[in-house]
Every structure is written in structure tokens, then in C-alpha cells.
Amino acid sequence: MIEFTLNGKPVTHEGDPDMPLLWYVRDEAGFTGTKYGCGIAACGACTLYVDNQPTRSCTTPVSAVAGAQVATIEALRGVEADAVQ
Secondary structure: OEEEEEOOEEEEEOOOOOOEHHHHHHHHOOOOOOOOOOOOOOOOOOEEEEOOEEEEOOOOEHHHHOOOEEEOHHHOOHHHHHHHO
């Protein structure tokens, strides 16, 4: 069981610890603002913030964010969201 905070709310993943964080965020948590791009962490479409650091979620396993604060584009507000979009 892997526990972390996603967009300010505690979440638990009881599945495959090697699942890419991108698929957890999109398929299990329902935050679809984060996109699949290249699948090799080169393009940045899958970028999330893990403990305030930009992280490519397509190559980051869920197990790597145990205990961390994860934020998606949906968590950004105001000027930050406008700049990213």
C-alpha cells in the first residue's frame, strides 16, 4: 500500500507499485489535465510537481512518491495555471 497526498488530499494506491504515476493520476484519480506525450520523459506533457519539484510522471513509479506531496495542473491557481496553459 502506497500513501501520498494528491492535490492536497491523502490517497492510497494498493495496486502495482511500478505503475507509472501518470496512469494512477489519470485513470485512478481522474485528473486528466496531465497528458501522455512521448513516454520517455522528454517532452514534459506528463509533468507533475512532487514535493514542489517538476517530475515526469510517465517514468516515475507510484512507489517513488510514497509520503510525498503531488500536484497536478488542476491544483494550480490563477497566474500559475495561466502561465502553464
